[in-house]
Amino acid sequence: MKVRVHVHAFEERNSLLIWLKGRPVLVVKDGDKLYGMDAVCAHMGCAILSEVNGTTAMCPAHGAKYDVTNGKMIEKPNVKPEIPCEQEQIKLPLKTYKVTVGEDGLLDVN
Numbered sequence: 001m002k003v004r005v006h007v008h009a010f011e012e013r014n015s016l017l018i019w020l021k022g023r024p025v026l027v028v029k030d031g032d033k034l035y036g037m038d039a040v041c042a043h044m045g046c047a048i049l050s051e052v053n054g055t056t057a058m059c060p061a062h063g064a065k066y067d068v069t070n071g072k073m074i075e076k077p078n079v080k081p082e083i084p085c086e087q088e089q090i091k092l093p094l095k096t097y098k099v100t101v102g103e104d105g106l107l108d109v110n
């Protein structure tokens with residue numbers, strides 16, 4: 001699906017959040033590659049908006065980390081053992097998207 005985001009948007013950042021059919025999707029640029037991944041954390045539903053480092057995205061709520069290349073959780077949420085955790089309900093991996101750049105420079109996210 002073509003989105004109204006030009007590849008020039010990555011000249012000053014390495015990640016951005018787009019909306020795809022009503023879902024927040026994190027798009028990350030690493031070198032000359034682009035990756036897309038659902039931006040809603042599988043732990044308790046917080047959006048993944050911060051601290052993208054390379055191809056790793058961290059949830060600001062409890063620190064779970066995801067690999068945006070495959071949607072896998074690479075570090076579990078940091079919650080105290082005595083606090084109930086919804087981990088048994090985690091649906092992983094997060095959905096990922098193929099991101100390409102069209103001849104017009106706009107992103108195509110599928």
Ligand code: FES
Binds near residue numbers: 042043060062063
């Ligand atoms: S909601 Fe993301 S780690 Fe808890």
